[in-house]
Amino acid sequence: xxxxxxxxxxxxxxxxxxxxxxxxxxxxxxxxxxxxxxxxxxxxxxxxxxxxxxxxxxxxxxxxxxxxxxxxxxxxxxxxxxxxxxxxxxxxxxxxxxxxxxxxxxxxxxxxxxxxxxxxxxxxxxxxxxxxxxxxxxxxxxxxxxxxxxxxxxxxxxxxxxxxxxxxxxxxxxxxxxxxxxxxxxxxxxxxxxxxxxxxxxxxxxxxxxxxxxxxxxxxxxxxxxxxxxxxxxxxxxxxxxxxxxxxxxxxxxxxxxxxxxxxxxxxxxxxxxxxxxxxxxxxxxxx
Amino acid sequence: xxxxxxxxxxxxxxxxxxxxxxxxxxxxxxxxxxxxxxxxxxxxxxxxxxxxxxxxxxxxxxxxxxxxxxxxxxxxxxxxxxxxxxxxxxxxxxxxxxxxxxxxxxxxxxxxxxxxxxxxxxxxxxxxxxxxxxxxxxxxxxxxxxxxxxxxxxxxxxxxxxxxxxxxxxxxxxxxxxxxxxxxxxxxxxxxxxxxxxxxxxxxxxxxxxxxxxxxxxxxxxxxxxxxxxxxxxxxxxxxxxxxxxxxxxxxxxxxxxxxxxxxxxxxxxxxxxxxxxxxxxxxxxxxxxxxxxxxxxxxxxxxxxxxxxxxxxxxxxx
Numbered sequence: 208x209x210x211x212x213x214x215x216x217x218x219x220x221x222x223x224x225x226x227x228x229x230x231x232x233x234x235x236x237x238x239x240x241x242x243x244x245x246x247x248x249x250x251x252x253x254x255x256x257x258x259x260x261x262x263x264x265x266x267x268x269x270x271x272x273x274x275x276x277x278x279x280x281x282x283x284x285x286x287x288x289x290x291x292x293x294x295x296x297x298x299x300x301x302x303x304x305x306x307x308x309x310x311x312x313x314x315x316x317x318x319x320x321x322x323x324x325x326x327x328x329x330x331x332x333x334x335x336x337x338x339x340x341x342x343x344x345x346x347x348x349x350x351x352x353x354x355x356x357x358x359x360x361x362x363x364x365x366x367x368x369x370x371x372x373x374x375x376x377x378x379x380x381x382x383x384x385x386x387x388x389x390x391x392x393x394x395x396x397x398x399x400x401x402x403x404x405x406x407x408x409x410x411x412x413x414x415x416x417x418x419x420x421x422x423x424x425x426x427x428x429x430x431x432x433x434x435x436x437x438x439x440x441x442x443x444x445x446x447x448x449x450x451x452x453x454x455x456x457x458x459x460x461x462x463x464x465x466x467x468x469x470x471x472x473x474x475x476x477x478x479x480x481x482x483x484x485x486x487x488x489x490x491x492x493x494x495x
Numbered sequence: 496x497x498x499x500x501x502x503x504x505x506x507x508x509x510x511x512x513x514x515x516x517x518x519x520x521x522x523x524x525x526x527x528x529x530x531x532x533x534x535x536x537x538x539x540x541x542x543x544x545x546x547x548x549x550x551x552x553x554x555x556x557x558x559x560x561x562x563x564x565x566x567x568x569x570x571x572x573x574x575x576x577x578x579x580x581x582x583x584x585x586x587x588x589x590x591x592x593x594x595x596x597x598x599x600x601x602x603x604x605x606x607x608x609x610x611x612x613x614x615x616x617x618x619x620x621x622x623x624x625x626x627x628x629x630x631x632x633x634x635x636x637x638x639x640x641x642x643x644x645x646x647x648x649x650x651x652x653x654x655x656x657x658x659x660x661x662x663x664x665x666x667x668x669x670x671x672x673x674x675x676x677x678x679x680x681x682x683x684x685x686x687x688x689x690x691x692x693x694x695x696x697x698x699x700x701x702x703x704x705x706x707x708x709x710x711x712x713x714x715x716x717x718x719x720x721x722x723x724x725x726x727x728x729x730x731x732x733x734x735x736x737x738x739x740x741x742x743x744x745x746x747x748x749x750x751x752x753x754x755x756x757x758x759x760x761x762x763x764x765x766x767x768x769x770x771x772x773x774x775x776x777x778x779x780x781x782x783x784x785x786x787x788x789x790x791x792x793x794x795x796x797x798x799x800x801x802x803x804x805x806x807x808x809x810x811x812x813x814x
Contacts, residue, residue, distance in 0.1 A: 221619065228616055228624040235631040238686065239638065241657065242646045258657045300536045307533035319534070321804065326545055328800040330747045332769045333789030336776045337551035338544070340565075366544035369537055398529070427639040429750045434777060446641045446750075460649055467642035478637040479630075 245464035253461040269465035282448040289357055290425040293364045294418045301372035309380040326370035335434050338363055342435055355439035360431050368421035379413030415484045445470045556786035578787045595767040598677055602745035605685045610692025617697050636690035644754040647683040670756055673764040680751050692737045699733035732810055739803045768792050
């Protein structure tokens with residue numbers, strides 16, 4: 208076997224490893240390539256029993272079908288709104304909580320930390336039943352957040368992304384030297400000023416990494432959208448819109464692939480934008 | 496120390512004795528209520544949307560709760576353990592439980608194997624191929640579960656998918672057989688979850704100082720020895736994290752099974768606990784049975800969590 212570090216590795220081995228890596232990269236990317244390709248293929252080619260890995264007649268028909276169908280654009284905005292609110296709210300709330308558990312000593316601190324850890328393991332899906340009834344009852348009292356509203360998607364996701372966000376941010380808040388806080392304090396900065404103008408910007412890279420996870424889990428949500436948005440289809444999100452193209456007799460694969468592309472591309476863009484921070488953030492959180 | 500300065504500044508006036516009264520390090524900067532003030536929003540959200548629903552889940556699992564009770568037509572009645580007795584007496588439940596455990600185990604093993612070997616590969620290649628593999632993995636990672644599911648089903652479609660064509664499998668329908676359907680879902684799950692393992696382990700390997708490895712090599716340690724005695728112990732905390740995360744994640748798979756096998760496969764042959772609970776509750780309105788399944792899942796994951804906590808403790812991680 209070759210040695211662990213690149214400079215020490217022997218040349219033929221490294222070339223073989225690099226060729227292998229490129230092949231694997233192609234294999235891993237292939238499903239995404241096929242998705243985008245099929246979205247642009249004309250209907251006849253998508254439903255061909257001799258599928259080709261390219262198309263000479265790219266067409267936007269599938270996308271046109273997707274956006275003309277019902278309110279796909281609206282579903283898209285709904286998904287974006289739900290994920291956006293969850294990301295921002297969970298970042299702020301988790302930041303405060305992470306600060307509390309890392310920069311203060313108080314009774315029940317360790318207990319709380321363990322609770323946050325345990326909370327991450329709660330099978331979200333198992334809570335669909337009680338949450339369904341909770342949303343129904345809350346909806347009777349506060350119409351804005353009951354069943355069939357976007358609130359019924361935002362609130363559970365907020366609760367489910369918080370424990371992980373707090374757990375991850377802990378490391379980032381801890382990494383800010385305490386001397387900084389003391390200095391700020393001696394310079395006469397108030398607590399909230401220190402919190403928002405000094406600590407917050409310093410922890411921001413960690414917040415980005417954390418937000419990726421809350422964004423993805425919310426954007427991906429299928430179960431709650433399926434269970435809580437029953438009759439108000441105008442409040443549906445993307446995953447539900449995607450299912451419309453599955454038909455009992457024959458699936459509209461072109462439409463499914465176009466809708467999938469529309470649903471995936473924003474996440475891809477988001478990932479590429481925060482990629483560096485994500486990797487360093489994960490490293491930082493894990494090293495801690 | 497500076498603690499006293501802070502105590503005097505921030506704590507002064509409101510609760511001056513806070514720190515001194517308790518025999519622990521005084522809370523720095525601010526009154527004893529400050530941390531609770533910061534924690535309040537999180538605790539309200541978690542209490543209302545996590546703790547309370549868990550309590551409700553437990554409660555419903557002990558009640559008779561079907562469509563009649565939900566609509567208010569009949570009063571709810573306490574059933575004791577009757578729901579659990581019904582569940583445990585049902586052969587299908589045990590079959591689903593076994594399938595869930597085996598399926599999750601297979602997913603975890605494959606995800607870790609692929610993720611770790613890709614991570615090691617990443618450390619041995621130059622920047623360009625590394626970037627290519629990293630970007631491809633990020634793409635798979637970023638793909639929402641539902642679109643990943645639809646794309647994989649399409650890839651393996653007996654009529655229009657390229658996989659059967661390339662492998663010469665004719666019109667083999669992957670979702671028709673029990674094992675082939677599970678295998679298909681497994682491939683999708685591994686595809687979209689190995690990147691997390693890969694990136695995390697890669698970050699861990701990169702964090703090992705090169706001098707340590709060089710020193711070991713200079714001392715004449717073999718590759719295997721370096722891996723076993725130097726790298727593995729240093730990577731252990733990371734491996735624990737990714738393993739536990741994978742276990743938790745794979746045990747809870749819902750979307751992939753639901754979408755790829757159309758709600759649990761033909762005659763429920765591809766059901767896992769999550770989908771089973773959902774079908775019981777929302778498709779056949781047996782909310783109490785669905786809740787009892789939820790409680791079983793909760794307990795299994797709680798057990799996993801306890802193991803995790805013990806491992807963390809043993810590593811001496813400070814909470």
